Amino acid sequence: MNKLKIFILALSLGMAGLAGAANGLVLNEIHQTEGPGKPLNLRVEEVSRNAKTSAVDITFVFGASVASSMFIMRTIYDIAQARGDRYFVKLSERSDGNGQTHMQVGFSKEKVVNIDDYYQTAGMEGLARNPEQLDTSMFDLIFKKRPTEAGK
Secondary structure, eight states: OOHHHHHHHHHHHHHSSEEEOTTSOEEEEEEEOSSSSSOEEEEEEEEEEOSSEEEEEEEEEEOOHHHHHHHHHHHHHHHHHHHTOSEEEEEEEEEOSSSEEEEEEEEESSOOSOHHHHHTOTTOTTBOSSOOOEEGGGGHHHHSOOOOOTTO
């Protein structure tokens, strides 16, 4: 993929239908059928939230795997920012076979030593193998909103 396509992909992911749901939960969707590269039709919605976790529903209609993965990661990053948390971890994932995926994502302000104990994952359906916490600062370079320069 050449640099122009990467730039256009990053720009479209950064600007694509980013919207907050009316209830304060995060909702990002993109319905891109025109332009360079493969079309992308995807909705990622935080459907519920408690003190440590968020339930996230992903509706995948069509699109490239890398662009889809980046869009999902962007939404999880946005949820962490909205919660004021620095770390996140995918705890579980299950698909209904009809293009809908349900994820349980854990969030914390500090790095968690024992993920299973902290998030009480015993009995959780679709439990992720070897879950690894990620630091949102790893994604700041591509996802963090930056103030525009005044007068330009």
